[in-house]
Amino acid sequence: MRTRLPVALALLLAAASASAYPVYYKEQFYKLFHTHYIQYPDDAIENIYWLEQAKKANFCNPLYALATIEDKRDWERYRYLFDMHLNLKLIEQHLRLGSKFDKRVAYFYNAPWRDENLDSLKTAESAYRAALLYWDETVALAGKAMGMRFVELDEVQAWVDEAYRIVEGELDYALIIGDELRRLEKVRTDFEKMDLSTY
Secondary structure, eight states, X not given: OTTHHHHHHHHXXXXXXXXXXXXXXXXXXXXXXXXXXXXXXXXXXHHHHHHHXXXXXXXXXXXGSSSOOOSHHHHHHHHHHHHHHHHHHHXXXXXXXXXXXXXXXXXXXXXXXXXXXXXXXXXXXXXXXXHHTTHHHHHHHHHHHHTTTTOOOGGGHHHHHHHHHHHTTSOOHHHHHHHHHHHHHHHHHHHHHOOGGGO
């Protein structure tokens, strides 16, 4: 028994020294967001959680930003771009989640599972509508960021490109989600018309 006590104590001390660091800031929460080659609904839900936490959190000190910040204008544009990018990622994750429940076509042989398919469509619609909630804020932030065109932030150039596409109308999630909701409604109508005689 005596020989086990030091081993248990050593294991306890090792576990205590390997503790995780606390996460406080937007940038830290954003780094917890990740995508998988095959993304299951739980993965999308996890990402939505981390991105939502990032939205609520404060920015870290400019020294630790994801771009080089040299003055207040850099800092201002960085914050607009960061929040815009978070919203875009939230939209994408909600769309990805919805796509896992979306039945793109109501095939006649799905009639025996009509009610289950209707429930699945309801979940998909809920995810699509949740994605749409972020779009107006995203457009406003992109406009503010593009209003500061001469402030260069090389490390987040991809975010600048996203803002440009939004402002120019090349990327319009309101249009994309609207199309998805209209198609989903048609599929729902097709499922509602089904009965055992259609199989």
